[in-house]
Amino acid sequence: MSDDSVPAPGDKLPPMVIGPFDADALARYAGVSGDDNPLHLDDALAQAIGLAAPPVHGMKLLAYFEAYLAAWRPDLTIVRLGGKFVQPILRGEPATLTGRVVRASREEGVFLRLFAQGSARVPAIIGEARLRFPQAPAE
Amino acid sequence: MAAETIATLGPFRVGIEPDKAAAFSAETGCSGQGAPLCYPAVWLAEPSVRTTIADYCAARDAVPVHESQTFEFDNILQVGKNYDLTVAFAEEAEPPRLILTATVATPCGKRAAHIETVMRIVPRSKLGAAA
Numbered sequence: 001m002s003d004d005s006v007p008a009p010g011d012k013l014p015p016m017v018i019g020p021f022d023a024d025a026l027a028r029y030a031g032v033s034g035d036d037n038p039l040h041l042d043d044a045l046a047q048a049i050g051l052a053a054p055p056v057h058g059m060k061l062l063a064y065f066e067a068y069l070a071a072w073r074p075d076l077t078i079v080r081l082g083g084k085f086v087q088p089i090l091r092g093e094p095a096t097l098t099g100r101v102v103r104a105s106r107e108e109g110v111f112l113r114l115f116a117q118g119s120a121r122v123p124a125i126i127g128e129a130r131l132r133f134p135q136a137p138a139e
Numbered sequence: 140m141a142a143e144t145i146a147t148l149g150p151f152r153v154g155i156e157p158d159k160a161a162a163f164s165a166e167t168g169c170s171g172q173g174a175p176l177c178y179p180a181v182w183l184a185e186p187s188v189r190t191t192i193a194d195y196c197a198a199r200d201a202v203p204v205h206e207s208q209t210f211e212f213d214n215i216l217q218v219g220k221n222y223d224l225t226v227a228f229a230e231e232a233e234p235p236r237l238i239l240t241a242t243v244a245t246p247c248g249k250r251a252a253h254i255e256t257v258m259r260i261v262p263r264s265k266l267g268a269a270a
Binding site: 018028030033045059060063064066067068078080082083084 | 181
């Protein structure tokens with residue numbers, strides 16, 4: 001969608017695949033974010049809690065939705081982005097971002113339900129976003 | 140169950156330095172043309188915030204598990220600008236949660252963003268079950 005139209009409820013965003021993220025990518029994110037929780041970096045610790053590999057930082061995955069939404073509607077401004085971390089996505093596992101329009105109006109903006117899904121059947125992140133239309137200049 | 144505020148930090152001055160914003164963008168798929176929306180997560184790794192979380196968990200022999208995260212913007216944050224950050228910590232008893240509510244304001248006091256971080260507090264003895 002490239003015009004400034006108001007999307008309809010139920011409209012689906014094209015999926016975007018991100019990753020897979022390797023150990024270097026997780027270490028770099030830990031460095032730039034300050035989230036150096038060893039769970040994301042240490043194989044033995046991840047295995048100790050039953051994971052086959054360290055999980056990707058949930059915040060790193062959530063942050064990718066900014067690019068995802070911007071690719072869909074670069075004319076809109078993201079004013080809210082949130083997500084619930086339901087299931088880990090593990091190192092080496094790609095994730096697919098999807099979304100659909102819940103409701104939209106030029107006045108209130110576009111409300112979206114977002115999902116990040118790895119290889120598991122349940123979503124890894126269930127998210128939400130609100131995007132605002134450009135505001136008309138004051139007369 | 141309503142969360143009970145147990146501590147507040149700040150306001151303290153934070154900023155979005157261009158090189159750090161660019162590095163964060165590079166690791167999160169962003170264009171790098173502005174401040175990444177999720178960049179305030181960096182501020183929540185400030186030593187005073189981390190220490191408060193660590194002390195809270197240590198007292199309960201527990202670890203924090205990031206459960207949800209929300210960023211809401213009144214005004215889009217700008218690279219190169221400074222902001223004042225206030226962080227309130229609240230707890231919920233059942234299930235145990237620690238909730239950080241952060242307010243980002245401009246130096247002149249205008250609210251720019253609101254951030255909520257929810258962490259489940261998982262006793263170390265139940266870590267295997269939480270996975």
